[in-house]
Amino acid sequence: MYHKIEQADLSALEAIAPGRVFAGGQISEDYGHDELGGVAHMPEVLVRVDGTDEVSAVLRYANANRIPVVVRGSGTGLVGASVAVHGGIMLETTGMNRILELDEENLTVTVQPGVLLMELAEYVQERGFFYPPDPGEKSATIGGNISTNAGGMRAVKYGVTRDYVRGLTVVLPTGEIVELGGKIVKNSSGYSLKDLIVGSEGTLGVITQAVLKLLPLPSHSVSLLVPFDSMEAALEVVPCIVRAKVSPTAIEYMSRETILFSESYLGKKFPDTHASAYILLTFDGNAAAQVDGELEAVAELCLEHGAQDAYIVDTDERKKSVWDARGAFLEAIKASTTEMDECDVVVPRSKVAQFIRYTYQVAESVGLRIPSFGHAGDGNLHVYLCRDSLEKEEFQRRLQQAFALMYARAGECGGLVSGEHGIGWAKREYLAQQCGAVQMELMRGIKHVFDPNHILNPDKICCS
Amino acid sequence: MYHKIEQADLSALEAIAPGRVFAGGQISEDYGHDELGGVAHMPEVLVRVDGTDEVSAVLRYANANRIPVVVRGSGTGLVGASVAVHGGIMLETTGMNRILELDEENLTVTVQPGVLLMELAEYVQERGFFYPPDPGEKSATIGGNISTNAGGMRAVKYGVTRDYVRGLTVVLPTGEIVELGGKIVKNSSGYSLKDLIVGSEGTLGVITQAVLKLLPLPSHSVSLLVPFDSMEAALEVVPCIVRAKVSPTAIEYMSRETILFSESYLGKKFPDTHASAYILLTFDGNAAAQVDGELEAVAELCLEHGAQDAYIVDTDERKKSVWDARGAFLEAIKASTTEMDECDVVVPRSKVAQFIRYTYQVAESVGLRIPSFGHAGDGNLHVYLCRDSLEKEEFQRRLQQAFALMYARAGECGGLVSGEHGIGWAKREYLAQQCGAVQMELMRGIKHVFDPNHILNPDKICCS
Known part of the structure; x- marks a missing residue:
């Protein structure tokens, strides 16, 4: 169905992006998979693109010649969205990594898609600004974050990536370039094509520039680590915090087991590991008294609801130690097993405890180790299904069983298939089951x- | 092209919505236009719908019989989006006005589309919660607010309606019912159909239920009224406030002329009218000291930048007096003339002064009175073109001239056609000019x- 790359195509691409076209053995096998590797396929040609016009020229050529095109940032995805399942052209955007403008009057920063989240966060922070989205994977590109509507730790108070995308420059699969939104706060000018691109995992267009909303950097930030006797006790306090009308920046749930994986993976001690379950909260703001007041109120609430203690994490060193551990959970669990797959469901935050309890039952009934951690404050859970010493086929069989049970339960709870990792290749069947034929x-x-012509990231999300 | 309503259709509709189907002389002429009345056409039949299933049955019937359908809430629109330009069926949603659930654990409220903004605001406020979107028109329905992605005064700090829509129940033109989003904070589960419906002005589906995000009600709120010698002086301080990294809830610009219209329309005195231009700010939060500190810092900044004074508006009575006046601006300007049309552009907030200055030039060169006011903090301006004593044809001629100039200039500033009132019928040509053929x-x-079959609100936004 698709045209296979020939020498003439390579020459044509070389004319568009001189010196930045690679084929066959010149392409590292890293480009054949993403972070989880559930699907693997090499692109026929890799083009390190350098700008909007170049992306446009490549897409125009590919569209005219029916060559599939897949965009890839850092390759930190978990659902195969950036894997070239049909071969063809891979557009790598990591060379488009300039921060183009900080506009202090409109509170926006304009970036190319290959800028890494950690680079952006540091750049704006040094200048007294704040880009709130904070996914655990700091080496993801901003283009990738926009393409999955990445959420992260601070969604409880600050929302998700979508809420910070003011404008996008997008190259359509036909090669046409469109400007969507801009440096504007409000917009009621026709269908929001910008919001359609956000979260579309590189299937509708290629993002080549983004105008992102910033906030002034809050001057105070304190974390609170609260140990509990059990997962249930830890998670049941979360709705009480919400009811109490305080607004923590983050509320993360973690089990001792996950913390121990992280300690061993990072080779660094976590401040406390004697309890079986923890919640980790952050509070931020510009008035120290208010931030401290919120923290104290929540600490008290936790103690009333069975917390063993409440540790204030206020030095930079301690903050780094707990949040580094939190940021490493995925890698740490991955290192604890031979192979794994994941489930990134989002449920109403009042259902988090119930859902995690259900994963314990599934682990038991299916016979898989299923560690998890989660953004308790926003209902987004990261549940890992580990192969350990199982045979590959047996693992696959149990995996399918466990996924089917868990996604069905998420739906029953009023939840959805993915909170922030996307659908890509791996979760298509579960999306289809949940959304139904009409959607x-x-x-x-x-x-x-x-x-x-279905040339852009074919057979992802809704097609197969 | 469309089927005209016959007796058989009325009977079929009556079977779907017994006692709530009205035709011919039974329909008040109010249903033939919206608040500005730039386009007028009566529906052939009015159905006061009562629930999702009923909406579905009507749409299924209309789709099978090629009858156009237009949805109408309170009819407070300004661009003709709810006018039945092809006749057919008008679905009136104001009877679907129940607040269905307040979920304190998930911080959501679930409502029917006919709930009025002022009803919702009061309901949640009485219970200690806060629904931030705050358009001037408080008698608009929530369904209408979602359909135009309404913004309002508090967008500076809190964003727009889109940011508060977590889930929607939508009936498609085919009669199919879909559930989009839910009580969830994060979502990366396929293309965001929910965000496509938000702002689509009743052209893609009929919203029959919405899950809205709430915040805890801030305990403190203070306003500041600042008089300046000139529009330029008033507006040039706004980027300085933004640069100073304080976050007011609202920054509104108003001229003395507009305030005087409002005084005369409401028959109530505004606290101060001696200066030629004002900005009105609000600050809110949970720590009185912080709110007061921000207010003082901004007052000082304004005085350094040429403000004549800075009046703290802190009693409920004074707050009501200034914000009631602000809320009445549109009606007040309308009452000052024989007929008017409006321009609801949004520009980067750093360009507001420049754009208003340009409207003065246009008023001069075209020969029209063009009063304006605006959400200075978010770049959204409301510019009114008044007919006064002009002949109808001459007014239309000058109107087209003025619109062409102003929308072109908005585009040059990096702005868009509409910040919050939408495109509807009246602004289609300007949207097309600005977006270009590809979009x-x-x-x-x-x-x-x-x-x-193009039965739902045909010939609006992008079709003609």
């Missing part, structure tokens, strides 16, 4: 409007 | 995916 048909219709 | 083609493609 999937709308999505396929939209895909066809943007990409009539 | 308009995408929007038309999306419309066709949702509504293959």
